[in-house]
Amino acid sequence: xxxxxxxxxxxxxGVEALRGVSLQITDGEFVAIMGQNGAGKTTLVKHFNGLxxxxxxxxxxDDVDTRHVSVATLAxxxxxxxxxxxxxxxxxxxxxxxxxxxxxxxxxxxxxxxRVNWALNILDLTRYRGTSPFMLSGGERxxxxxxSVLAWDPKILILxxxxxxxxxxxxxxLRQFILQMNHQGKxxxxxxxxIEFVAECEPRVVLMANGKIVxxxxxxxxxxxxxxxxxxxxxxxxxTNVLLNLKDIGFPANVMDVYEARDLIIExxxxxxx
Amino acid sequence: MAIIEARNLxxxxxxxxxxxxxxxxxxxxxxxxxxxTGPSGCGKTTLCRCFNGLIPHFYGGKLEGEITVAGLRTTExxxxxxxxxxxxxxxxPENQLFALTIEKDVAFGLENLGLPRDEMxxxxxxxxxxxxxxxxxxxxxxxxxxxxxxxxxxASVLAMQPEVIVLDEPTSFLDPLSAKNxxxxxxxxxxxxxxxxxxxxxxxxxxxxxxxxxxxxxxxxIILDGEPRKVFLENEAALIGVGIPKVIRLYMLLKRSxxxxxxxxxxxxxxxxxxxxxxxxxxx
Ligand SMILES: Nc1ncnc2c1ncn2[C@@H]1O[C@H](COP(=O)(O)OP(=O)(O)OP(=O)(O)O)[C@@H](O)[C@H]1O
Ligand SMILES: Nc1ncnc2c1ncn2[C@@H]1O[C@H](COP(=O)(O)OP(=O)(O)OP(=O)(O)O)[C@@H](O)[C@H]1O
Ligand SMILES: [Mg+2]
Ligand SMILES: [Mg+2]
Numbered sequence: 001x002x003x004x005x006x007x008x009x010x011x012x013x014g015v016e017a018l019r020g021v022s023l024q025i026t027d028g029e030f031v032a033i034m035g036q037n038g039a040g041k042t043t044l045v046k047h048f049n050g051l052x053x054x055x056x057x058x059x060x061x062d063d064v065d066t067r068h069v070s071v072a073t074l075a076x077x078x079x080x081x082x083x084x085x086x087x088x089x090x091x092x093x094x095x096x097x098x099x100x101x102x103x104x105x106x107x108x109x110x111x112x113x114x115r116v117n118w119a120l121n122i123l124d125l126t127r128y129r130g131t132s133p134f135m136l137s138g139g140e141r142x143x144x145x146x147x148s149v150l151a152w153d154p155k156i157l158i159l160x161x162x163x164x165x166x167x168x169x170x171x172x173x174l175r176q177f178i179l180q181m182n183h184q185g186k187x188x189x190x191x192x193x194x195i196e197f198v199a200e201c202e203p204r205v206v207l208m209a210n211g212k213i214v215x216x217x218x219x220x221x222x223x224x225x226x227x228x229x230x231x232x233x234x235x236x237x238x239x240t241n242v243l244l245n246l247k248d249i250g251f252p253a254n255v256m257d258v259y260e261a262r263d264l265i266i267e268x269x270x271x272x273x274x
Numbered sequence: 275m276a277i278i279e280a281r282n283l284x285x286x287x288x289x290x291x292x293x294x295x296x297x298x299x300x301x302x303x304x305x306x307x308x309x310x311t312g313p314s315g316c317g318k319t320t321l322c323r324c325f326n327g328l329i330p331h332f333y334g335g336k337l338e339g340e341i342t343v344a345g346l347r348t349t350e351x352x353x354x355x356x357x358x359x360x361x362x363x364x365x366x367p368e369n370q371l372f373a374l375t376i377e378k379d380v381a382f383g384l385e386n387l388g389l390p391r392d393e394m395x396x397x398x399x400x401x402x403x404x405x406x407x408x409x410x411x412x413x414x415x416x417x418x419x420x421x422x423x424x425x426x427x428x429a430s431v432l433a434m435q436p437e438v439i440v441l442d443e444p445t446s447f448l449d450p451l452s453a454k455n456x457x458x459x460x461x462x463x464x465x466x467x468x469x470x471x472x473x474x475x476x477x478x479x480x481x482x483x484x485x486x487x488x489x490x491x492x493x494x495x496i497i498l499d500g501e502p503r504k505v506f507l508e509n510e511a512a513l514i515g516v517g518i519p520k521v522i523r524l525y526m527l528l529k530r531s532x533x534x535x536x537x538x539x540x541x542x543x544x545x546x547x548x549x550x551x552x553x554x555x556x557x558x
Contacts, residue, residue: 013417036451037452039449042419083447084366086366137314137318138366138442139314165443165446166314168512168515169515170515193446193448193449195450196477196520232449233449234451235451239521239542258524262528262531266533
């Protein structure tokens with residue numbers, strides 16, 4: 001469990017990025033953190049693996065205060081994928097990149113090989129095994145960054161903007177993967193601006209603004225609330241918007257899914273014909 | 275004459291086994307608003323790098339065929355000269371920022387244009403304001419958030435107001451409302467000043483309504499090219515993983531269920547309106 005207790009954080013230049021954040025994320029949850037640029041999302045999740053320590057307040061990961069353990073120790077449990085993949089890639093080949101942490105954690109040769117193959121496959125990177133990460137496209141680099149963390153199978157996964165540079169098919173693979181992880185009891189926290197991706201995943205959504213949490217609830221409630229959306233510099237999911245415009249003729253205002261919308265509209269037609 | 279013209283363009287990165295794209299032939303007219311999309315790794319960024327001369331001047335490798343941009347054969351003119359005509363917003367904003375303050379980063383490109391002092395001042399302030407970073411102008415570009423950095427990268431190209439603006443996934447780090455607002459600004463530059471826009475995106479929902487043309491690449495080739503309302507309906511587009519806007523997907527599902535709705539929608543408003551009409555007239 002991640003337990004954030006009234007956390008404040010100020011950067012060395014004096015910017016107060018977190019101003020009293022409290023949040024609990026239990027094992028096996030899937031949470032999306034969203035909100036305006038500069039709201040403090042990246043700053044907050046960097047506290048979950050000890051990359052940043054609170055200026056005031058406490059962060060507990062499985063009851064351990066992050067101030068009292070090193071990032072290296074926490075890393076085995078909390079995998080972190082950076083917003084910008086270039087902050088984490090350094091190896092000469094994709095394969096080296098993915099096996100690097102596995103070696104550090106002391107996995108044996110055979111397991112390393114298996115894990116690397118598995119991660120390459122999950123992220124559709126097998127053909128780039130021997131390629132330098134710096135000779136890949138933006139989206140491919142992001143997937144290498146994801147692969148290198150997924151490979152060691154951390155109990156808690158923190159993904160800062162995982163869908164950047166990904167096409168629809170890659171996003172769908174990622175979604176399936178996250179749901180599967182969740183199913184196995186892993187905790188997944190994503191930070192994202194990809195509202196349609198969140199609408200498809202339906203996780204718990206935490207909205208941030210100005211260093212504080214301004215909303216916390218099921219995607220279906222949070223993302224379809226026009227006031228919250230405006231307050232957090234988001235926009236309504238496309239489908240919600242379509243039906244909201246038809247609210248006066250009786251359509252519900254909290255639908256995000258294309259198929260659900262289709263069924264409602266078709267049902268309505270049948271009903272009108274009777 | 276077309277503002278961008280490529281003929282049988284093939285490019286191979288140094289040490290790469292196969293070309294990143296092959297035999298691309300493409301004509302973009304002055305004042306167009308192009309949406310360039312296609313699966314991750316299909317060659318979008320590589321093509322953009324040809325538009326401003328980074329390929330071949332910076333990346334090296336082997337460029338075959340012909341390309342002219344704003345009347346310049348890019349192979350024969352240095353990057354800084356091409357930069358007067360073409361501005362590129364990089365996919366990774368960090369690779370574009372280097373000055374000590376955000377304001378200096380935004381002003382940098384302008385300094386070489388030889389503009390009068392107050393015109394320069396006006397443009398920098400305007401670019402900082404429309405991208406929402408005016409209050410951050412004295413900060414170092416690495417002391418801000420990811421989205422704020424992306425705004426700096428966008429602002430520094432907007433300030434130049436070049437003939438062609440190429441934006442490589444410019445909204446990937448932006449919160450949705452800011453993305454919408456900034457696309458609105460880019461659309462105004464396109465419609466009011468006639469600036470040619472090439473926008474690379476995976477998420478097409480926000481940008482679809484501004485573009486007059488969508489170009490889809492797959493595996494180093496252009497496979498679809500046409501009006502958004504036509505291209506989005508192509509089976510092939512969905513198949514290879516193009517992020518067809520959800521309003522179009524709902525529209526297609528409704529059609530398939532026998533609902534006779536008019537017009538291919540590019541925004542929620544358009545779809546709501548035609549659903550309303552279909553319900554009223556029940557044209558099934
Ligand atoms: N290294 C840094 N030094 C100083 N201030 C910073 C630094 N990184 C971020 N900030 C500031 O801290 C605040 C929170 O930034 P943070 O990166 O957490 O935002 P975010 O919610 O992740 O935004 P984005 O959606 O743009 O990624 C912002 O005001 C930002 O300008
Ligand atoms: N610097 C480089 N050196 C060698 N190969 C490269 C380099 N950059 C990209 N490539 C390769 O060229 C191909 C096209 O890459 P490009 O970056 O143009 O793709 P893209 O369409 O922009 O993808 P994305 O949507 O993921 O950004 C990919 O196969 C990629 O691996
Ligand atoms: Mg961030
Ligand atoms: Mg790219």
